[in-house]
Amino acid sequence: MAREISTVGVVGFGTMGAGIVEVLARTGLAVRVVDVDAAGLERGLGHLEHSTTRAVRREKLTEDEKTALLGRVTTSLALADLADCDLVVEAVPESIELKAGIFRELDQILKPEAVIASNTSSLSITEIGVHTGRPGKVVGLHFFNPTQVLKLVEVVRTVVTEPDVIADVVAFAERLGKSPVVIGDRAGFIANALLFPYLNHAVKMLESKYATREDLDAAMRYGCGYPMGPLALLDLIGLDTAYEILDTMYHQSRNRLHAPAPLLKQMITAGLLGRKTGRGFYTYDGPDSPTVV
Numbered sequence: 001m002a003r004e005i006s007t008v009g010v011v012g013f014g015t016m017g018a019g020i021v022e023v024l025a026r027t028g029l030a031v032r033v034v035d036v037d038a039a040g041l042e043r044g045l046g047h048l049e050h051s052t053t054r055a056v057r058r059e060k061l062t063e064d065e066k067t068a069l070l071g072r073v074t075t076s077l078a079l080a081d082l083a084d085c086d087l088v089v090e091a092v093p094e095s096i097e098l099k100a101g102i103f104r105e106l107d108q109i110l111k112p113e114a115v116i117a118s119n120t121s122s123l124s125i126t127e128i129g130v131h132t133g134r135p136g137k138v139v140g141l142h143f144f145n146p147t148q149v150l151k152l153v154e155v156v157r158t159v160v161t162e163p164d165v166i167a168d169v170v171a172f173a174e175r176l177g178k179s180p181v182v183i184g185d186r187a188g189f190i191a192n193a194l195l196f197p198y199l200n201h202a203v204k205m206l207e208s209k210y211a212t213r214e215d216l217d218a219a220m221r222y223g224c225g226y227p228m229g230p231l232a233l234l235d236l237i238g239l240d241t242a243y244e245i246l247d248t249m250y251h252q253s254r255n256r257l258h259a260p261a262p263l264l265k266q267m268i269t270a271g272l273l274g275r276k277t278g279r280g281f282y283t284y285d286g287p288d289s290p291t292v293v
């Protein structure tokens, strides 16, 4: 019989965490969200407020629905407050040590049948899961940015994930209005494994002055129908995140297509991380603003 998932925990209230919390709360679920400090919780609530206000403005939500949605979200600084969750989704920065520590602690706190999922985009779910006493109940649950809009969720199974756990998580993702795909535990899963060599190649083309940023982006938008060109998309993803994903894929595959373009590292060092810092390949007025210069 499928497990009941009614209370869900989210660990990490950054861009992805906030998007996941919004999707869960929109579905009517009670969501408990934990971050490391008060500033983290504040920032996450800010994301949530901004995004739901925008949804009201676009007539996707009424004011009453927004109030009800926000009312389903409770915040805390203690993982112990997730004790009665049926599923916990971890969405903290991409550090294996950080994730392992959280999984170890969650394993002690949660009831034995609860499922622990990671939103990691490139780290090994198997490696994270072995830090728990329940590796059969550990899965990847990888959302895409912007989480509220994009329907894909990658459900990652390891060699020890129990089949009924995968079935329940797939059904759960469908309940969220998402289109889940199931994939084995290899860096990049499906979408990033295909997407990131392409994004990296675009940076290398820019770096060698083969084409301008505008022409590179225009070619893929108008020639291939992509919603954004590769450089604009890198600005949306964040250059630091993109670098980490490529670097992890490169170390696992040794495929030169995954070796991060040197320009990426230089831009990161200079603080040009994309939309979140106001400047990447393009310059932005704010996180949602269209490209300016």
Ligand code: 3HC
Binding pocket: 051, 058, 120, 121, 143, 144, 145, 146, 148, 149, 150, 192, 227, 228, 233, 237, 241
């Ligand atoms: N939050 C919530 N809603 C948003 C949003 C956001 N950040 N950004 C856009 N939207 C909504 C808008 O409200 C709008 O809704 P409506 O049409 O129903 O009113 C809809 O999305 C379209 O937005 P816009 O009209 O403003 O602009 P676009 O049509 O250009 O769409 C986009 C914007 C959805 C970002 C689109 O350009 C897109 O899909 N780009 C590609 C994004 C992508 O490839 N993401 C994957 C990155 S890889 C990843 O996440 C993996 C990770 O591991 C790194």
